[in-house]
Amino acid sequence: MQKNPNVKILVSYHKPSVLFKDEVLTPIHLGRALSKEAHKDGKVSDEEYEWLCENMIGDDTGENISHLNRYFNEMTGIYWAWKNYDKLGNPEYIGLCHYRRHFIFDEYVSNFIHRKFVNYYPIIENISKHYQSIIQIRDFNCQDYDLIIPKKFKTTNNSCHSVYEYFAYNGQNTQALNAIQDKICSNKGLQEYAHLAKNLAQKQSFYPCNMFIMKKELFFEYCEFVFAILLPLYEEMKESLSSANIWQKRELGFTSEQLTSLFIERQLQKDRKYKEFEVSFVENPNNAKFQDMLYQDTLKKIMTRHKVISFDLFDTLLVRPYAKPIDVFKHLEESFGQKDFASLRSRAEFKAMKTLNKKQVNFDEIYSQMPNRFHFLQAREKELELQTLYINPLIKNLCEMARSLGKKVIFVSDMYHSKEFITEILTKNGICDFDKLYVSADIGKTKHHKDLYQYILKELDLKPEEMLHIGDNKFSDFENAKELGITAFYLPKPMESFLQDYPKLKQLYEFHSNNLTISIILGLCLKKWLYCDKDIVEYWSYLGYFYGGVICYGLSKFVFKEALKENLKEMIFIARDGYVIEKIFNLLQEHLATEKIQTHYVQASRSLCNEVFGLDLMENTSNRKAINLILSFKEEIEDFKVITYYDLFLAAKNKS
Structure with missing residues (x-):
């Protein structure tokens, strides 16, 4: 920023995502006036709405058209900035990008990103520290230019021979597109754009996404031009737009890209100084670190409404250093040279349930179904679990949060290990501050069959709505709890979140899912990641x-x-x-x-x-x-x- 004058770049959001917020990047919640209504990605929950309000400005204050967001897309944010410019601190330059599309200011890096979305946008897998560094404007001098713009998008990238075909390809109507030339020609103040608007629908390229950085005076000129056309078009089309589907309601928003493109082309004809940059496309705009922050903010609010906070144990609080739990058995098989142990051990639990006619069996009952030659591994398995199981920092933080709110904390697990052994594991890992531990092997009831939840509610004299349960299994931890009226919150397994953030490692795992070495390496990488706060900087x-x-x-x-x-x-x-x-x-x-x-x-x-x-x-x-x-x-x-x-x-x- 030392090179640059006062610059503000609005980052448009309509749902929670990784927050880009500093002295330049200014997040803005689009369509806040409609926040309780469904948008293209569904509805925003109360907790998500609160997060958006707490972390960014809204487009619904002062003079605004926030209520038109379902028709105008990001243009409601641009309108707000135009009419409320002083609230941004009257910057010398103003810009716009999106929560998953940004200018890549590091041109050296952009040249090496060969994977493209619609043969145009360099694809970014997720929002890493490295990515955040290449979209920073600090090393680029705005003062040398009048406007910064995206590289032109060619409709032929999508096998379309014109803008008209591109609209049709994307399932959009073209009424507004066809009306632009007449609107410009009938407005005496817009005649300088008439020659550019001629045969607009037949053009083969345009500047996409309504993205730009402009000098203040150019921005005001731009807004006067764009809204002199968009607002009258809306008045003429609002009846037909109101009955359109969610996608086709956005016709004016897509058409606004063509107006932005006309404005940019006109400025270039006037020999304005400009610079083009690549525009990114982020495949996964919600990295795990952000998701954790959102989980914690959301759960803190939910916890206040419940007496008892219940946590699952394995793959929630307790994590194994393997890609999947069954690899514990593979590790024992390889370490002790006991061929076929892993496959027989994984089947023994179900065999014991069937033989003994039980919903849940304990550790001894499982090994009773194993060949005698493997019995010595029963003690070795417990030693390995005790040695390698570790605590998920996110869940530890949530437990401490629940305690700080004065809530009872309980642990509930469908597990063959005994309560005493699990208590030993928890104690070894410094988890001692909890009220109750419920283990299915001891009680003979399970979350899977719902009767363990019923047992807990009765023992603690709780109404279902007074209990919140948090876990990683969508069936037993989430759906079953909800069926009984218990508030349930699903948290993905740590390994799932890790591989989501590192797609290349996910490919490695999928290619070698039965390789124990790969499993342990990924398990160790997972532990490193978790204990670096999911952000190896x-x-x-x-x-x-x-x-x-x-x-x-x-x-x-x-x-x-x-x-x-x-x-x-x-x-x-x-x-x-x-x-x-x-x-x-x-x-x-x-x-x-x-x-x-x-x-x-x-x-x-x-x-x-x-x-x-x-x-x-x-x-x-x-x-x-x-x-x-x-x-x-x-x-x-x-x-x-x-x-x-x-x-x-x-x-x-x-x-x-």
Whole structure:
């Protein structure tokens, strides 16, 4: 901002989303006057409405047309800014963007975003810290320009040969579009736009989204032009618009993009100084950090209306370091070399229920259905659970919030472990301040069958509406509780939220959903993410933990296995690439080796290594042994689907 004069960019919202708010970005709630009515994405709840009111200005104060938002889209926010400019502090420049569409001011980055929405908008997966940095205006000097605009959108991007076809493709009526030329020609003050409006419907490009940053005087000129056409058009069309469906009611809003485009084209004809930027499209505008904040704000209000706050345990308060719970059994199978344990253990619980004719069985009853050779793993399973289960910080905060409001806090779980064992897990993790713990294995009733809820209501002498239950299972924690009149709140599993925020890791998991190593790596990444408040700010920390560590582990494990196979007594790791590999190698030795292999770290340049080992792969291919060695550990690292040294060597081999 040191380079720039006073700039305000309105960020338009119609529902809660990640909040962009600083001295430049100014969130505005569009259509606040209609907040209780359905919009294109459904209805806004009371809690969501309160959040919008608390965190941004509304377009319904002073002189406004907020009540026309279902017809005018973001233009109600532009109208409000025009008529209430002093409330923005009379900025020298004014702009508009959207909650999921922003100018990408970092042109270096935008050149590397190749995935496009409708072959135009660079697609951003979610709102990360990195994304927030590339849409900051601070490194761009507004004073050099009269207006900042989006790059032109070509209708042919959508296989449409004209604006008219583009409207039809999007299911929009064209009455307003067809009327623009007549409106301009009949208004003496707008004659300078007449030649631009001619054959408007047949044009093949326009400036989209009503996005811009303009000098104050240009903004006022723009508003006088646009609303001199839009408002009379609305008066003529309001009867037909009122009976249109939710999508087609927005005809004037879509038509306003063409008016904005005409205004921009006219300014460029006047040799205004301008700059074009890419406009982003955010696939998921609600990242997990924002969602948590919204959960906490919402639940705080809901908690005040209830006597007892109930929490589910597993995958809600307690988290396992695996991609899915069944991988606990896989981990035991691999650690103790017990083939078929995982599949038999996962089936044993249901087998015990059927054999004993019970809704819920306990830990001993499950293992009674297992072959004798696996019985020693019963104690090992409890040890592993006790060692690895940890607390979800979000739920811990909610428990503390409930306590601070003077509410009773209870935990309710459909679980085969005993109450005593779960209490031990909670105590180990510092969770001691609660009133009751209800475990289905001890009581013989379950949330799944609803009778555990009924048992709790009776024991605590509660009316259903006096209890709030929070959990991750849509059926047993949410739907069943609601059927009994209990207030229920669904919270997604931590792993679901994590993979939603990191689509590349989600792809990795989906591609290797049965791979225990991948499951544990994702589980560890999840724990890191949760304990960084779901916001790993420092880029290199994120890259190193989520990707670099994974690659180095794969390579180190390969080297370790080869060393054992060759019965080596010593290993030399060469600087600098070998530094981390040696560290991991020795960690593996601590856990897995019966006899220690002595390791050495030697400083040597890469060019020296190339001379010694003849690894100049770009020039000659005589050293097939080296290439074959690299290819041999392909299986160890190919799971990770990121660029590795293997990829680089393979590329070198192919080129040579």
